[in-house]
Amino acid sequence: MSMRKVAVVGAGMTKFVRRAQETPKELSWQASRMALQSCELTMDDIEAVCLGTAPDAFDGVHMNGEYLSDGAGAWRKPYMRSYVGGGTGVFVPIQGWYHVASGLFDVVLVLAEEKMSSFYPHAQAAFLTIFDHTTERALKPNLLWIFALEMNRYMTTYGISKEDIARVSVLHKHNAAKHPCALLGDADITVEDVLNSETLAWPVQRLDVSPVSDGAVAIILAAEHIAKRITDKPVWIEGVGWSLDTAYWTNRDLVYPRYVEYAARQAYEMAGITEPRKQIHIAEPYDPFDYKALHHLEGLQLAERGKAVELYISGAAALDGDMPVCPSGGLLGVGNPIAAAGLMKIAELFWQLRGEAGDRQVAGAPRRGVAQAWGDLMQVGTVVIMGR
Amino acid sequence: MTVKIKEFPGTSLSEKDFDEGKILFNYDELKGEFAWDTGIAIGSYLAALKEGLILGAACYTCHKIVTPPRTVCEWCFDPMDEYIPLLDTGVVNTFSLCYVTWDVQRIEQPEIPAVIMLDGASSLDSGPIMGGIMHKLGEVKPEKVHIGMRVKAVWKPAEEREGSVTDILYFKPIEN
Numbered sequence: 001m002s003m004r005k006v007a008v009v010g011a012g013m014t015k016f017v018r019r020a021q022e023t024p025k026e027l028s029w030q031a032s033r034m035a036l037q038s039c040e041l042t043m044d045d046i047e048a049v050c051l052g053t054a055p056d057a058f059d060g061v062h063m064n065g066e067y068l069s070d071g072a073g074a075w076r077k078p079y080m081r082s083y084v085g086g087g088t089g090v091f092v093p094i095q096g097w098y099h100v101a102s103g104l105f106d107v108v109l110v111l112a113e114e115k116m117s118s119f120y121p122h123a124q125a126a127f128l129t130i131f132d133h134t135t136e137r138a139l140k141p142n143l144l145w146i147f148a149l150e151m152n153r154y155m156t157t158y159g160i161s162k163e164d165i166a167r168v169s170v171l172h173k174h175n176a177a178k179h180p181c182a183l184l185g186d187a188d189i190t191v192e193d194v195l196n197s198e199t200l201a202w203p204v205q206r207l208d209v210s211p212v213s214d215g216a217v218a219i220i221l222a223a224e225h226i227a228k229r230i231t232d233k234p235v236w237i238e239g240v241g242w243s244l245d246t247a248y249w250t251n252r253d254l255v256y257p258r259y260v261e262y263a264a265r266q267a268y269e270m271a272g273i274t275e276p277r278k279q280i281h282i283a284e285p286y287d288p289f290d291y292k293a294l295h296h297l298e299g300l301q302l303a304e305r306g307k308a309v310e311l312y313i314s315g316a317a318a319l320d321g322d323m324p325v326c327p328s329g330g331l332l333g334v335g336n337p338i339a340a341a342g343l344m345k346i347a348e349l350f351w352q353l354r355g356e357a358g359d360r361q362v363a364g365a366p367r368r369g370v371a372q373a374w375g376d377l378m379q380v381g382t383v384v385i386m387g388r
Numbered sequence: 389m390t391v392k393i394k395e396f397p398g399t400s401l402s403e404k405d406f407d408e409g410k411i412l413f414n415y416d417e418l419k420g421e422f423a424w425d426t427g428i429a430i431g432s433y434l435a436a437l438k439e440g441l442i443l444g445a446a447c448y449t450c451h452k453i454v455t456p457p458r459t460v461c462e463w464c465f466d467p468m469d470e471y472i473p474l475l476d477t478g479v480v481n482t483f484s485l486c487y488v489t490w491d492v493q494r495i496e497q498p499e500i501p502a503v504i505m506l507d508g509a510s511s512l513d514s515g516p517i518m519g520g521i522m523h524k525l526g527e528v529k530p531e532k533v534h535i536g537m538r539v540k541a542v543w544k545p546a547e548e549r550e551g552s553v554t555d556i557l558y559f560k561p562i563e564n
């Protein structure tokens with residue numbers, strides 16, 4: 001396959017907040033403008049725009065892609081919205097990547113935005129409509145159900161304690177305390193705090209869960225010959241992968257995310273990675289719930305099945321460990337404006353691999369990282385490998 | 389960044405800003421009503437529920453029996469047009485004790501959603517598939533529920549069934 005090399009050359013993001021004063025368009029413009037300024041480009045340099053945003057139901061705006069398009073700088077340019085549920089934030093850079101890798105465009109803006117606070121009284125209720133209208137919705141399911149069902153299956157199968165799973169939430173919120181855009185960073189939170197938080201849907205408690213949020217993130221992608229003119233520190237997209245498993249989620253064993261494995265294997269093969277645990281230096285697995293980070297680390301082949309929690313127990317997952325996990329603070333700490341949260345992980349790898357992550361900078365001059373997101377009814381995996 | 393960038397955009401609002409009228413906003417309700425056709429496979433499933441039966445769909449090429457029924461086999465992409473009754477008993481594959489409703493109202497007594505692997509469908513042992521459906525558990529103390537528990541459907545009286553997944557009220561433990 002003949003493909004051009006593609007680099008991330010700039011990134012920007014808004015603060016992630018519970019409720020933003022800015023409209024979705026305004027948040028989109030702020031993140032996009034910041035990404036352009038970070039690499040000293042203007043909208044005139046952008047040949048195409050890729051937008052990622054999750055369900056229209058949050059905004060109450062049908063055709064949300066069109067609604068956001070001026071904030072995305074999309075007018076009079078090739079523009080397209082991609083959508084794979086919660087996996088969108090790591091899919092939209094893949095869409096940008098093939099725009100450039102194919103030779104079709106040299107410089108592309110990739111933007112992800114989510115504003116969840118507009119839905120009344122709580123964005124949670126919008127999720128009812130993701131369940132099958134005939135076979136599931138009649139039972140009045142709560143989005144928490146599927147996570148609680150999956151978490152219980154996972155922890156019971158492997159005998160993992162809630163105490164150990166809570167370590168994930170604690171580490172990510174600690175890391176987020178060092179992120180200037182974080183909503184729920186907390187340098188002092190403990191495992192006890194997580195275990196004492198309100199039980200929503202056992203085994204899920206409030207501090208096991210990421211917060212609904214508003215925010216936007218943007219990155220700039222460029223072909224190799226342009227990237228080298230723009231920056232002396234391009235961060236290359238070395239591999240991409242995505243996969244969809246059966247939508248009959250009750251027909252799968254929820255103990256293992258096969259779809260993440262398939263997506264990861266595609267990305268590793270493209271990147272020439274044969275031993276991910278040695279060749280990946282930073283992991284940003286999708287962590288809307290604490291156990292999900294563990295689940296996804298296993299799907300990414302960065303831990304044996306049922307053993308990902310050992311990365312947290314041993315300290316390997318910490319900023320100064322051998323396999324830092326979610327140095328950004330993840331969705332649990334920075335926040336979860338759905339599509340923007342996934343792209344935030346790409347931006348974090350960009351800053352980490354350039355050595356620009358400030359207090360969150362991981363040890364050991366990392367050369368390569370993986371970001372992953374997950375979505376739909378627990379069946380989409382999206383994976384991007386980045387390196388310098 | 390974050391080293392190079394000092395100022396991040398985005399203005400955080402609080403509930404108080406709304407209550408005190410500091411923010412202008414536009415409130416509206418979206419109303420949408422739908423009548424979804426049930427189609428061939430799910431139509432058969434619902435008609436059978438009305439009769440007190442749970443149907444699965446079979447692919448004899450792939451040796452799979454799955455539920456809810458569907459018209460296409462996800463493995464070989466051939467038709468799955470034979471629907472056969474499963475048993476209304478099964479095993480709890482996983483469950484939750486849920487203290488909030490779908491619209492985030494708190495409740496004292498938890499709902500107990502579960503994935504139940506029905507007897508007569510393909511099991512995990514026979515491949516990466518199981519005849520699991522989502523439903524609720526009842527007639528059981530929350531602290532007694534466990535993965536692996538055998539359960540049986542509790543049906544609405546025949547004259548009250550309307551061809552819906554709620555024709556099964558819940559699944560209850562099978563007494564030993």
Ligand SMILES: [Zn+2]
Pocket residue numbers: 447448449450451461462463464465466
């Ligand atoms: Zn088949």
